[in-house]
Amino acid sequence: MSGTAAAVPRRSRATGLAFVGLALAAGALAFGVGSRPAWLTELASYAPDIITLGQRHLLLVGVSVAFALATGVPLGILLSRRRFMRSAEGVMQVLNVGATVPTLAVLALCMSVLGIGILPALFGLWLATLLPIVRNTYAGLRNLSPALLDAADGMGMTAAGRLRRVELPNAAPVLFAGIRTAVTVNIAAAPLASLIGAGGFGDLIFAGIQLYDPVMMLAGALATAGLALLADGVLAGLQHALTPAGRRRAR
Amino acid sequence: MISFQNVTKRYGTTLAVDDVSFEIPAGEVCVLLGPSGCGKTTLMRMVNRLIPKSSGSILVEGADIDALDPVQLRRRIGYVIQQIGLFPNMTVEDNIRVVPDLLGWSRERGRDRARELMGLMALDPGLLARYPAELSGGQQQRVGVARALAADPPVLLMDEPFGAIDPVNRAAIQEEFLHLQRTLRKTVIFVSHDIDEALLLGSRIAVMRAGRLVQCDTPDVLLSRPADPFVAAFIGEDRVLRRLRLIPVADALQGEPGDRDIPSLGPDQDMASATALLEGSGREEAVVVGHDGRALGLLRLEAVPDRGEGVVRDHMEPLLDAVRPDDDLRTAASSLLMRGTDAVPCIDGSGRLAGYVTSRGIAGALGRRPRRSVPMAAE
Numbered sequence: 053m054s055g056t057a058a059a060v061p062r063r064s065r066a067t068g069l070a071f072v073g074l075a076l077a078a079g080a081l082a083f084g085v086g087s088r089p090a091w092l093t094e095l096a097s098y099a100p101d102i103i104t105l106g107q108r109h110l111l112l113v114g115v116s117v118a119f120a121l122a123t124g125v126p127l128g129i130l131l132s133r134r135r136f137m138r139s140a141e142g143v144m145q146v147l148n149v150g151a152t153v154p155t156l157a158v159l160a161l162c163m164s165v166l167g168i169g170i171l172p173a174l175f176g177l178w179l180a181t182l183l184p185i186v187r188n189t190y191a192g193l194r195n196l197s198p199a200l201l202d203a204a205d206g207m208g209m210t211a212a213g214r215l216r217r218v219e220l221p222n223a224a225p226v227l228f229a230g231i232r233t234a235v236t237v238n239i240a241a242a243p244l245a246s247l248i249g250a251g252g253f254g255d256l257i258f259a260g261i262q263l264y265d266p267v268m269m270l271a272g273a274l275a276t277a278g279l280a281l282l283a284d285g286v287l288a289g290l291q292h293a294l295t296p297a298g299r300r301r302a303r
Numbered sequence: 304m305i306s307f308q309n310v311t312k313r314y315g316t317t318l319a320v321d322d323v324s325f326e327i328p329a330g331e332v333c334v335l336l337g338p339s340g341c342g343k344t345t346l347m348r349m350v351n352r353l354i355p356k357s358s359g360s361i362l363v364e365g366a367d368i369d370a371l372d373p374v375q376l377r378r379r380i381g382y383v384i385q386q387i388g389l390f391p392n393m394t395v396e397d398n399i400r401v402v403p404d405l406l407g408w409s410r411e412r413g414r415d416r417a418r419e420l421m422g423l424m425a426l427d428p429g430l431l432a433r434y435p436a437e438l439s440g441g442q443q444q445r446v447g448v449a450r451a452l453a454a455d456p457p458v459l460l461m462d463e464p465f466g467a468i469d470p471v472n473r474a475a476i477q478e479e480f481l482h483l484q485r486t487l488r489k490t491v492i493f494v495s496h497d498i499d500e501a502l503l504l505g506s507r508i509a510v511m512r513a514g515r516l517v518q519c520d521t522p523d524v525l526l527s528r529p530a531d532p533f534v535a536a537f538i539g540e541d542r543v544l545r546r547l548r549l550i551p552v553a554d555a556l557q558g559e560p561g562d563r564d565i566p567s568l569g570p571d572q573d574m575a576s577a578t579a580l581l582e583g584s585g586r587e588e589a590v591v592v593g594h595d596g597r598a599l600g601l602l603r604l605e606a607v608p609d610r611g612e613g614v615v616r617d618h619m620e621p622l623l624d625a626v627r628p629d630d631d632l633r634t635a636a637s638s639l640l641m642r643g644t645d646a647v648p649c650i651d652g653s654g655r656l657a658g659y660v661t662s663r664g665i666a667g668a669l670g671r672r673p674r675r676s677v678p679m680a681a682e
Contacts, residue, residue: 203388206353206460207402207450208377217401221392296392298434 091267098271101256106275109252112170112242113283116177117235124182124234125227128189129215144190151183155241163248173242173250180241181234188230192223221296228291232284239280243272253279304329305350305458305490310359312345312514319345321514322359327507329364329457330488333519334495334505338537342514343494347460350492351380363458378405381451381459381489385466387443389435395446396431402454420449425479441472448480452487459491465500477503498538502526502545510534523549527669544633546669552635552649553628555668556658565646565659567592570599570616577602577615590648591619596655598622598648625650628657632668635660 131140158179162172196219204214220227246254253272260269305327312320320342327333335343348354350361352373361368368376389398396417403413421428424445435443444464451459465473465480481504484491495501501508502522509519510530518530526546529535539545557565566584568577568591581589581604588603600619607618625648626635638647639660646659 197386197388199384199386199388200390202353202384202386203382204390206351206377206382206384208374208379208405209401210374213405218390218392222390224392298391298393298436 094267095271095274098256098268102253102271102275105251105253105255105272106279108250109239109242109254109276109279112173112177112245112250112252113235113238113279116174116242117181117238119174119178120181120185120234120238121231123178124185125189127182128186128227129193131186131190132193140190144187147183147186150179155180156244156247159244159248168249170245170250172248173245176248177238177241177245181238184230184233184237188226188233189223192226192230193219195226196222222299224295225291225299228287228295232287232291235283235287236280239276239283243276304362304364305333305492306362307346308360308362310346310349310361311357312342312349312354313357318514320349320356323511323514323516324359325509325516325519327490327492329490331506332484332491332493332504334493334501334508335511336495336498336501336505336508336537337511337517339496341511343496343511344462346511347462347492347494350458350460351377351382353377378402378454379456379458381454381456383444383447383451383459383461383464385463387435387447387467389443389446389450391435393434394431395433395435395438398435398446399431399450399453401450402456406454408454416453417449420452423452423483424449439472441468441476444468444476445479448476452489457490459489461491461493463494463496466495466497480504498545502548510537512537543669547633547636547665548631550632550668551628552626552630552632552660553657554671555632555635555660555664556628556649557646557661557664565589565661567656568602568615569593570614570619572615574607574612574615574618578604578607586646587644590622590656591615592656598625598650598654598656601648622648622650626660627651632660632665636665639665 130136131143155176159173159176162176162179166172166175200218200222201214204218209217242252243254243257246252246258253276256272256275257269258272260266260272307323307325310320310323311318323346335347337343345354349356350363350368352368363376363380389395390401393401396414399417399420400408400413403416408416417431418428421431426442426445426449430438430442430446435446438446444467448464451461465476468476477500484504493501493504495504505522507519507521508525510517510525510533512533518525518534520528520530523546525534526538526542526549529538529542535542565586566580566589568580568589570591570593577589581587581602587605588601591599591602593599599616599622601622602615602619606620624638624642626638628649628651635647635649639645639662646661648659649657651657
């Protein structure tokens with residue numbers, strides 16, 4: 053649990069590392085293909101594909117994350133309530149086991165039930181994203197200082213008021229760490245959706261692998277990585293804006 | 304007023320609070336005192352229904368708490384805890400305004416009240432825009448008390464509020480609380496395991512042991528007549544010394560001007576008669592009192608080598624370590640021991656000699672019966 057909280061400041065370093073990795077990958081490719089910039093021109097020719105496929109990728113990510121938030125946060129809140137205290141750990145165990153099933157396997161299972169196309173892909177991605185959101189919502193709320201809750205109750209806050217004014221704002225850093233993990237996991241898993249006919253950047257990557265076309269593959273991979281970094285950056289900004297100032301300085 | 308009637312709290316087969324009955328009159332600070340696990344916090348938390356009681360009834364301001372909605376009840380009762388529990392996501396002002404906001408006060412009224420409370424708690428109003436994490440522990444607990452007082456509740460519950468504060472700050476905040484309570488006159492339940500704190504802040508003290516109320520009395524009665532060996536042991540073998548703090552110097556004064564046993568001198572008295580007077584009474588020193596009754600200085604025989612010539616005025620020394628009538632006897636006793644004499648002069652607010660504190664006077668004051676006793680409601 054403390055691991056999720058500690059991941060917050062480490063994130064920016066991870067983003068920096070990812071940029072270095074991308075630069076190295078581009079450099080290695082330039083070396084492999086030769087010093088001619090022809091591969092760059094070729095890469096640039098994928099721009100229209102990237103835009104078209106990007107829309108589908110964003111749709112997959114956006115819708116599955118939205119559903120994961122809409123279900124995961126309330127579920128995390130519910131599990132953290134006192135009356136679910138007994139069952140909460142059991143539910144978390146089920147979710148943990150669920151998360152160990154590889155996304156590819158989940159997609160395959162979804163496909164066998166829901167057929168091919170965007171629907172099973174959304175379902176599979178939703179499932180992959182759910183766990184970090186539920187876990188961090190739950191952990192963030194459960195790890196609040198009991199004194200805080202005692203004070204809130206003692207002053208006559210209603211349960212809903214306490215949740216809105218005290219619990220959620222103070223759990224926000226941990227909650228956001230979960231959302232950022234979830235979104236990154238989601239974007240990274242979304243190319244697999246291509247395998248069950250849902251499209252997205254996976255189309256470029258898997259076609260590139262099949263055709264042994266490294267530039268095509270790279271176009272898809274770079275686009276995916278870029279999107280993940282961009283999304284994480286946007287969320288970092290959002291997190292900063294939404295985390296109460298007192299909590300920011302306290303950390 | 305808060306009234307406990309046969310209040311019991313059962314956890315399984317154990318009795319956390321066992322048939323407790325007593326009353327706390329309006330405007331009094333009742334300290335619930337006892338070792339940890341004696342049920343004092345449980346008893347307090349049943350008042351605002353944070354813990355449901357198993358049986359019995361509790362009346363707050365004449366109303367049975369069971370008849371009230373717990374949320375509404377709590378908004379009318381101030382609540383301070385040892386861990387303070389300020390909300391880190393809110394500014395100091397927002398923390399103080401929690402209950403006023405819950406009660407639907409206007410923005411302006413809430414803001415004015417927060418400002419007023421900062422003044423009352425000796426806090427810089429500039430801190431209102433800060434976050435709790437930026438404040439020291441002592442400042443945080445002052446805000447905690449301000450927050451509890453925000454909506455001006457008639458009743459305050461305080462659970463070891465100053466227990467986690469360093470001793471220097473604790474003494475300061477205790478003094479401030481005492482001072483505040485003299486004007487606010489809240490009905491306070493104050494949980495503590497610190498006998499000194501209880502004696503300082505409590506207008507009555509309820510000693511608990513294993514869920515039962517053992518004795519509920521004023522500090523003076525508690526110290527002079529502990530109900531049983533447990534209370535006596537808990538308040539300490541040195542309880543006579545503790546009582547010194549509760550008795551003002553004014554109650555132990557002897558030797559008002561004109562008293563033969565402890566003479567005073569006039570400034571124009573000649574040294575020969577002054578010396579004779581002192582030697583006659585077997586004393587080493589005397590206060591010099593002017594015609595208007597004001598103390599002018601001190602004449603010490605020791606400081607006058609050859610029995611002196613001229614008048615007293617020429618030989619007197621400034622009066623440095625006198626006590627005041629509203630000092631407590633502990634201060635006087637300490638002064639007595641430091642001076643190494645058998646009498647400490649007491650000078651009142653207008654500079655007149657009010658008398659002397661002697662060890663005999665202190666013993667006499669301690670021997671007198673305590674002034675009031677609190678009847679138990681159960682009778």
